Amino acid sequence: MSETIQVDIVTPEKKIFSENNVLSVNVPGIEGDLEILSNHIPIITFLKPGRINIEAEGSKKSFFISDGVLEFNSNVLTILVSEIFDTTAIDSTTLDYLRNKSKEKSQRQNQTDNEAYLSGRFEEEVNRLTSSK
Amino acid sequence: MATLKDLRNRIKSVKSTQKITKAMKMVAAAKLRKAQDRAEKGRPYSDKMNSIITNLKASIINPSSAPKLLVGNAKSHKHLCVVMTADRGLCGGFNTNICRRARIFFNDIINSGKELKIITVGSKGNDQLKRMYGKYIVEKISFKDLKKITINESDEITTKIIDMFKEEEFDVCTIFYSKFKSVISQDPQAQQIIPIPSEDTSEDEVSTQTQYDYEPEEEEILENLLPKNISTQIFKGFLENDASEQGSRMSAMDNATRNAGDLINKLTINYNRSRQAVITKELIEIISGAESL
Numbered sequence A: 001m002s003e004t005i006q007v008d009i010v011t012p013e014k015k016i017f018s019e020n021n022v023l024s025v026n027v028p029g030i031e032g033d034l035e036i037l038s039n040h041i042p043i044i045t046f047l048k049p050g051r052i053n054i055e056a057e058g059s060k061k062s063f064f065i066s067d068g069v070l071e072f073n074s075n076v077l078t079i080l081v082s083e084i085f086d087t088t089a090i091d092s093t094t095l096d097y098l099r100n101k102s103k104e105k106s107q108r109q110n111q112t113d114n115e116a117y118l119s120g121r122f123e124e125e126v127n128r129l130t131s132s133k
Numbered sequence B: 001m002a003t004l005k006d007l008r009n010r011i012k013s014v015k016s017t018q019k020i021t022k023a024m025k026m027v028a029a030a031k032l033r034k035a036q037d038r039a040e041k042g043r044p045y046s047d048k049m050n051s052i053i054t055n056l057k058a059s060i061i062n063p064s065s066a067p068k069l070l071v072g073n074a075k076s077h078k079h080l081c082v083v084m085t086a087d088r089g090l091c092g093g094f095n096t097n098i099c100r101r102a103r104i105f106f107n108d109i110i111n112s113g114k115e116l117k118i119i120t121v122g123s124k125g126n127d128q129l130k131r132m133y134g135k136y137i138v139e140k141i142s143f144k145d146l147k148k149i150t151i152n153e154s155d156e157i158t159t160k161i162i163d164m165f166k167e168e169e170f171d172v173c174t175i176f177y178s179k180f181k182s183v184i185s186q187d188p189q190a191q192q193i194i195p196i197p198s199e200d201t202s203e204d205e206v207s208t209q210t211q212y213d214y215e216p217e218e219e220e221i222l223e224n225l226l227p228k229n230i231s232t233q234i235f236k237g238f239l240e241n242d243a244s245e246q247g248s249r250m251s252a253m254d255n256a257t258r259n260a261g262d263l264i265n266k267l268t269i270n271y272n273r274s275r276q277a278v279i280t281k282e283l284i285e286i287i288s289g290a291e292s293l
Helices: A092-107 A113-132 B004-059 B094-111 B123-136 B151-166 B201-209 B218-291
Strands: A005-010 A015-029 A032-036 A043-047 A050-056 A059-065 A068-073 A076-080 A084-086 B078-084 B115-121 B137-141 B172-182 B185-194 B213-215
Touching: A005 B004, A015 A043, A015 A059, A015 A076, A043 B004, A043 B218, A050 A113, A068 B004, A076 B004, A092 A113, B004 B218, B078 B094, B078 B123, B078 B151, B078 B218, B094 B115, B094 B123, B094 B172, B094 B185, B094 B218, B115 B123, B115 B151, B123 B137, B137 B151, B151 B218, B172 B218, B185 B218
Parallel strands: A005 A076, A043 B213, B078 B115, B078 B172, B115 B137
Antiparallel strands: A005 A015, A015 A032, A015 A050, A043 A068, A050 A059, A059 A084, A068 A076, B172 B185
């Protein structure tokens, strides 16, 4: 079996990332972070706000996501996200946008526990991004 | 017979019409490229979403406990149809084709004695359908003022649809849009989104066989994923529609430009003929006048 996996990250607007020489992917799964290597069992899970770290042959990439769905099957990993930002390309405008969004999310009324947890996580992650810049 | 001046005026007006249609064609062509790009780039997302949902559906053992959005509420009496059209005209048969497709569906529903509710998205569809089906239209949505439709707009529609479903205002929801095939061919489609139609097992047998690990439980994933899927499908409808509209407009305007050219040629020939006739007539008058002296 091959040691690498195919990774596709798609948004409703376009394909963000598509490579087939990926060694490992680290994603923020809803029930805990996951590291996906080749021959992982088939899995479908939600993602919470956080970072996706991709380690490909000879290169590393990192993205920030606000939510997503992950599917892994026979060494093909598909991540569906509604918004994604390359962490190296995040500048002050993106940060402002994210911060506003996080404020908006946390002020929303009638949240379920799950939603409240997710918006809390979002805030936390945005803060972490801010401090790392 | 039309006088020379009349002909001259007509030629002038056709020429300016031709200029307009030509400009519209150029604009449509430029927009088409962008819209087509978006539609094609958006396809992987909705396809993947669909395949995940199909996989999930296959893994559900007990349909009675499954979310209603997936399996429906076991009835098909009340139908909700979301007809997605453009907000602008002058794009050939684009809006009409979608409406025609929808009308066939509507008549089926009405003839079989079922209840029909219509949501129109885009003002042109509403204009065409309100004459015959006005009393069935429950909501009209238009994003005329927006330059670019994003996923937020389809979320808005989705929320409305899901609220209606929860109130049990309908059992089956179908969306109508036009799938973009190429500039000259757009395919009006009817796609059922609630409940998710069962796939032909022959097609996806291999992929549905895989046993997935779910985190969290299947039901919980479905609960969250289904509204997203509806929104995605509607968004796909928007993107496909946008590309189809521009493609359709481009070919319609191309035809119009060509027709205007033909008309100008014909009118010019007419004009020259009658001009020569006038000259000949004047000459005859002069000569016969001189002869009679």
